[in-house]
Amino acid sequence: MALRPDLNKSLEAVRADTGFFGHPRGLATLFFTEMWERFSYYGMRALLILFMTAGVARGGLGFPVAKAGAIYGLYTAMVYLLSLPGGWVADRITGQRRAVLYGGILIAIGQFFLMGPGTGFFYTGLVILVLGTGLLKPNVSTIVGQIYGQGDGRRDSGFSIFYMGINLGALISPLICGWVGERIGWRLGFGLAGFGMAAGLIQYVLGAKYLGAAGLHPAPAESPEADRRQKRNAAAGAVAALAVFAVVGALAGFGTIELTAQTISNALGVVLLAVTISVFSWLLLGKGWSPVERKRSAAILVLFLASAVFWAAFEQAGSSLNLFAERNTNRDAFGFLFPASWFQFVQPLFIIALAPAFAWLWIALKRREPSSPTKFALGLLFAGLGFAVLVPAAQMAAQGRLVSSWWLVATYLFHTIGELCLSPVGLSAMTKLAPQRIAGMMMGLWFVTIGIGDYLGGRVASLYESVSLPALFGTVAVVAFVAAVVLVALIRPTVRLMSGVK
Secondary structure (H helix, E strand, O other): OOOOOOOOOOHHHHHHOOOEOOEOOHHHHHHHHHHHHHHHHHHHHHHHHHHHHOOHHHOOOOOOHHHHHHHHHHHHHHHHHOHHHHHHHHHHHHOHHHHHHHHHHHHHHHHHHOOOOHHHHHHHHHHHHHHHHHHHHHHHHHHHHHOOOOOOOOHHHHHHHHHHHHHHHHHHHHHHHHHHHHHHOHHHHHHHHHHHHHHHHHHHHHOHHHHOOOOOOOOOOOOHHHHHHHHHHHHHHHHHHHHHHHHHHHHHHOOOOOOOHHHHHHHHHHHHHHHHHHHHHHHHHOOOOOHHHHHHHHHHHHHHHHHHHHHHHHHHHHOHHHHHHHHHEOOEEOOEEOOHHHHHHHHHHHHHHHHHHHHHHHHHHHHHOOOHHHHHHHHHHHHHHHHHHHHHHHHHHHOOOOEOHHHHHHHHHHHHHHHHHHHHHHHHHHHHHOOHHHHHHHHHHHHHHHHHHHHHHHHHHOOOOOOOHHHHHHHHHHHHHHHHHHHHHOHHHHHHHOOOOO
């Protein structure tokens, strides 16, 4: 079987390997898998809200901004919300390795569905993409954590390198998919994103030999009875989910309830809140957790809330800031009018330029390295600065002027610095703080914070035409600053809750 490990290469040998810039060579396999998956995701995302709001005569769907913003937030939030059950499926049923493979196959299929005519193919493609990304996204990151042993000082640096792979894909895709989508045809742009994911799958299968047994099997059950119980619970959960979809579909079909993008988006907000409360209630109050696991779960909760606020600001890059680029920004460069989607490559460019410096910095600081909560507070500070910088530009845009591209570039620079302080650190912290028997599900929980941010970012974008831009951007900046101040006050108690995890 393609994903079968090299039986002569133990997990200890994988961890001892230094063949990829001092890191295990398995990191290269995961680096390029994530790179191509992000090529697919960001290539599609750069076009999504522009495609939905473009007129039918231009090949778009002609949706109003309020509807397009709701769909955008719904889709991008569900991508990350489904990471929670995706991690659970890997932990209990498939193992992370197969979950990544199956997720990648679904992502490629979903992108190709977007090439079909009409809204039927469009919505079906979005659903398939959500399912595929929910399987792949948390589990490839979990495998990264598994190729490093406990206490391996290379872990944070490895996640920073892995994060650079994410952004290499995000850098290339808007330039290629954005150009093809805006200049030739929207659906061809989506098709290119699908071919990118197919390339990632080929690379992943060929490079599996460098991963040994990492992520190959689900977490072992405590007993045969527990294993049977897990399988029964999985089957019951699947049946329950299908039943809910069937009931909702039937009610909508008979006209008992009205399903619109806005009503579904509103319902998702309730779901996100319910999921967050349920999971943390289980972790903090449920049976079977040790005192250390409960403390670390409380630390995860603090980081979770801070991360959600950060992503609510950051993830507007594909929604409100993308609309600002298209409608309010001067995109003329020496007589060449470049596509609005090209702004989506600015953040990844900064990431690639700065990620090696941050990876080096965390190692160089050694004992003086800031704690994870401190890094999160810095991330929130820079997220707020990014929107504060944009307020004067929004005031000029409100007067009917096209503003310089450098305003958005400055915003993306601040956001990138904040991202490097928070996101790879959060990935690494989750692999260290989470109970190992639910490592995949907890990585999915981390991505739920991005889902919450995407959801809120989409709702903000839906206000783009109904609220003044200075007020819109200024409010986001203030919220980020307040969250940073609150987190600074919680740094010491959070570090104590981490119970020795650095």
